[in-house]
Amino acid sequence: MRILLVEDTHDVAGAIVASFGRRGDAVDHAITRAEANELLALQRYDVIILDINLPDGDGLSLLADQRRQGNTTPILMLTARLKIDDRVAALDQGADDYLVKPFDLRELEARVRALARRAQRDPSEGSVISYADLEVDIAGHTANLGGHPVNLTRREFGVLEALLINRGRVISKEQIFERMFSFDEDDVGLNAVEIYVARLRKKLEGGTVAIKTLRGLGYQLIARQ
Structure with a gap:
């Protein structure tokens, strides 16, 4: 599985890259919206993990841009925001799932794999x-x-x-x-x-x-x- 991680917090990003890497997945890491757009122009991904707060803009706007361009890749939003309205806004703009920081890496892995299975295989198939x-x-x-x-x-x-x-x-x-x-x-x-x-x-x-x-x-x- 190939994953795009858009996250500017280095320790969080490092832990995610290492976690998926141990399972044999390929993770491309972008720190900013600009870097993410460059990678998305070059490569198709199985799942995108996208932080809401980025140095050069809001991750929600990147999400909205991708959906407007017809990109149907499953996107999981990472957020430190606890308000229900923020999470609803992410889902309304096309996010497939979200996870509130801090989170357990095992839960992130499980959610990402569930999104990938849903996109790649017959919905009737399980794990x-x-x-x-x-x-x-x-x-x-x-x-x-x-x-x-x-x-x-x-x-x-x-x-x-x-x-x-x-x-x-x-x-x-x-x-x-x-x-x-x-x-x-x-x-x-x-x-x-x-x-x-x-x-x-x-x-x-x-x-x-x-x-x-x-x-x-x-x-x-x-x-x-």
Whole structure:
């Protein structure tokens, strides 16, 4: 999952980036509205975490601008404001959720993943997705193959999540890369995707699911007959 965090409080931002990074998510961090607009012009995100108070303006106006431009990316607002009117205003302008500071990072992670699931998958699906003999708990970060746990690194799980969400469809190497790595990780190349796909493919051996490579197009998670 690729996330845009717009937050000017460095300790809060650092904690959020580290928390999602440990789970294998890519987080691009902007401090100002201007920086956020630059990143949004370059990259699509699964979820945007947006603080209301920013050095160069109100986060609510950035929210309103994105919705006017047709950006439907789920947006979670962070706010230190306790008044109900402020929270209602955020929701009325197109926010999908909000969290009042101070907050527990585990709750933020849960809310962000819920927003991403709602946007990317059938609403009837929960946190656990089953495909052939593979069962993956997206929220719990666990996977079972044929009833046996599969030990995955955070990057391998990120690849599996991307393939599983798009199961049956082809997903390009570039799309997987964008979900896994932020702009700050500029020393990582596309070949890293091939490495993690190869490792994941090996760990799925013996099951009825497989990763199919389509040269020049990308990868596809399929169920063997």
